[in-house]
Amino acid sequence: MDRRKFIKSAVAGSSWLLASNHLKGVLPLQAAAARPAASGLSRVEARYYDKLPDREIKCRLCPRFCRLGDKERGFCGVRENRDGKYYTLVYGQVASYNLDPIEKKPLFHFLPGSTAFSIATAGCNVACKFCQNWEISQMRPEQVKSRYLPPDSVAEAAAKYNCPIVSYTYSEPVIFYEFMYDTSLEARRKRLRNAVISNGFINPEPLTELIKVVETIKIDLKAFNQDFYTNYVHGELKPVLESIKQIARSKVWLEIVYLVIPTLNDRPEEIRQMARWLKAEIGPEYPLHFTRFQPMYLIKNLPPTPVSTLEKLRQLAMEEGLHYVYLGNVPGHPAENTYCPNCGQMLIERYGYTIKKINMSGNKCRFCHQIIPGVWS
Amino acid sequence: MAAGIDNLAQKGNYNFEFMMNNTRVVIIKSKTALAANGLPDPASVLRIFRKGVEILTGSSRPEDGLSQIFTSQDNIGIKINTIGRRAISTYPETAVTLGLWLAKTFGHEDKITIWDRTNEELKDAGYKLSTSAGSLRIFGTDSRGFGYASEPVINRSVASLFSKIQTELVEASISLALLKDHGLAGITGGMKNYFGVIHNPNKYHETNCNPYVADLFEMDLIRKKHRLTILDALRVQYHRGPSYHPQWNEKCNQMIFGFDPVAVDTVGWKIIEGLRAKKGLPSLEEENREPAYLKTAENLDLGQARLENIEIIEEEV
Known part of the structure; x- marks a missing residue:
């Protein structure tokens, strides 16, 4: 793709955002109309579980390892033991779908300006007190409106709307693993890419298989200390760090997001430690996004993150040697742009989710020909 | 919208102070409680209910006892647990019998909701749903016009959306659940049982459901409406619960009554431990799953978790 076409597609990508607001509920998908799930719950056998005596099961999908008796559900609320067999209740049960610019995820080094056909089901394997999508992520599937959209229909819809990417996002795609995996295969058959937007709270075995069928994974690193994960996430840090390392070792493109919450996870020393860890374990090339917190869900008593805090933390991370450190949820800030780590020239100019200018030749800086890591075409 | 929580204690003539400070737990046994088909016999169950309320309230007539707990103006909710389907849920033969007795006593079937x-x-x-005027109401939170409230209610470790049945309809609540072993909580x-009032109980099963069971019960929407456990x-799943496993399900022919929710569950725990010991199973403590939420609940002043502080009365009908 030449530069002119690239920018044209980027502009087209932005216009999808406007259209997407009108899409909910009116997308004319034949398969969705043809096969509504009678109960609103799917009954597809889950992967990654062990059968135990007395009709119990042990889930191996995420580090919780939920052990469940008959009729019980895991922490995620979407996987259920029925008579000793474990089922996903959300296979094809899409609670939210939209056309999003890939910058919204955010993924800045992955097909900039592209549109992602984005889907989610109900459920999540953590319980963040600051979740911005809690109205689907913290729900059980029968508590949200869903429509049946099996993998082939998702891929078909993405292609129909000229989306080169299918994105698994909003809630936590790990908990709809089977649906995500099968949809990724269907998307690949249509020469589409797959982007996973995840908390990284997944076991190595399912992640190994997932890595084989997707092109990029964005990990939300919620903090760099276990106390925060215990008190505000209801999860564990160590498995997330392991996931980051595992993804970085693979061919899948990785970006990391860190939502900065005033007084809770914004200590400079912690950020410095995190930056050092990232550089030592996965290298300086993977983008790190510091995003601005807005009060919501169970944390409404804290103010939005001061921009000055974000700027300071970005500076710290760059001092530690990370090459691509961005600020998010601050439209118009210079740190939304991509700069060449070699010559310092601006390579991609952004405003919010919109691409304004690109100064790259393929995967290189147009000015000094430095290779910029990412997936550019 | 039903009467506000703060008004409930002042409404009617029931004896609020008497209930709050009462750690009496009454166990009523009946050899005829289970019919030949293994299900509760409604006539025997009614005798159990009447005797249980009579002794619990110290009334000469059971219906006078009910009037100490409820008023004829109350919208009474009977919160049952039906996750175990027909085999191991609160039986219709039990809940409907209780509902009809309450309706007969207070004169309004449609003010009773199961x-x-x-x-x-x-x-x-096994329940037949009903929302008709003039009859007992039997329905779930997912019924049209109900669902869950839109804003989470927070207390300590718990943040949940509440069923609108609990927030908008029920003014006085009875928790009517089966006593069961529970692989995580120790007992259920x-x-x-009030986990069924919130939208996200799956988030509250770790660490033996502790402190979640207590933290949830402490919320005004439950604590101030709860009147009777x-x-x-009648049959107790004493091992591998809460699922049904017939080899560990024992006929016990008894029901347990109390105002103090912690005391009742504490007595229930001891019954399960007794059955486990009798069958040669390790205690819940030995399996690292004793119901720790009871101690937490006691620390929150929700009731008594020590047997020596509980007045236990047993009687047979």
Whole structure:
């Protein structure tokens, strides 16, 4: 793709955002109309579980390892033991779908300006007190409106709307693993890419298989200390760090997001430690996004993150040697742009989710020909 | 919208102070409680209810006892647990008998609501749904016009959306659950039954459901509406619960009554431990799953978790 076409597609990508607001509920998908799930719950056998005596099961999908008796559900609320067999209740049960610019995820080094056909089901394997999508992520599937959209229909819809990417996002795609995996295969058959937007709270075995069928994974690193994960996430840090390392070792493109919450996870020393860890374990090339917190869900008593805090933390991370450190949820800030780590020239100019200018030749800086890591075409 | 929580204690003539400070737990046994088909016999169950309320309240007539707990103006909710389908849910023979007795006593069938999370679970447990005027109401939170409140309510470790049945309809609540072993909580009884009131109980099963069971019960929407716990221990799943496993399900022919939700569950725990010991199973403590939420609940002043502080009365009908 030449530069002119690239920018044209980027502009087209932005216009999808406007259209997407009108899409909910009116997308004319034949398969969705043809096969509504009678109960609103799917009954597809889950992967990654062990059968135990007395009709119990042990889930191996995420580090919780939920052990469940008959009729019980895991922490995620979407996987259920029925008579000793474990089922996903959300296979094809899409609670939210939209056309999003890939910058919204955010993924800045992955097909900039592209549109992602984005889907989610109900459920999540953590319980963040600051979740911005809690109205689907913290729900059980029968508590949200869903429509049946099996993998082939998702891929078909993405292609129909000229989306080169299918994105698994909003809630936590790990908990709809089977649906995500099968949809990724269907998307690949249509020469589409797959982007996973995840908390990284997944076991190595399912992640190994997932890595084989997707092109990029964005990990939300919620903090760099276990106390925060215990008190505000209801999860564990160590498995997330392991996931980051595992993804970085693979061919899948990785970006990391860190939502900065005033007084809770914004200590400079912690950020410095995190930056050092990232550089030592996965290298300086993977983008790190510091995003601005807005009060919501169970944390409404804290103010939005001061921009000055974000700027300071970005500076710290760059001092530690990370090459691509961005600020998010601050439209118009210079740190939304991509700069060449070699010559310092601006390579991609952004405003919010919109691409304004690109100064790259393929995967290189147009000015000094430095290779910029990412997936550019 | 039903009367506000703060007004409930002032409404009617029931004896609020008497209930709050009462740690009496009454166990009523009946050899005829279970019919030949293994299900509760409604006539025997009614005798159990009447005797239980009579002794619990110290009244000469059971119906006078009910009037100490409820008023004729109350919208009474009977919160049942139907996750175990027909085999191991609160039985319709029990809940409907209680509902009809309350209706007969207070004169309004449609002020009595038997409810749980979903209509499907209620039907699977053998209930015939009903929302008709003039009859008992039996339906789930997912019924049209109900669902969950839109804003989470927070207390300590718990943040949940509440069923509108609990927030908008029920003014006085009875927890009517089966006594069962629970692989995580240790036991499931009258307090954990209220997990069915919130939208996200799956988030509160770790660390033996502790402190979640207590933290949830402490919320005004439950604590200030809760009037009576009745634990159905006609058959008790004493191992591998809460699922049904016939080899560990024992006929016990008894029901347990109390105002103090912690005391009732504590007595239930001891019954399960007794059965486990009798069958040669390790205690819940030995399996690292004793119901720690009871101690937490006691620390929150929700009731008594020590047997020596509980007045236990047993009687047979």
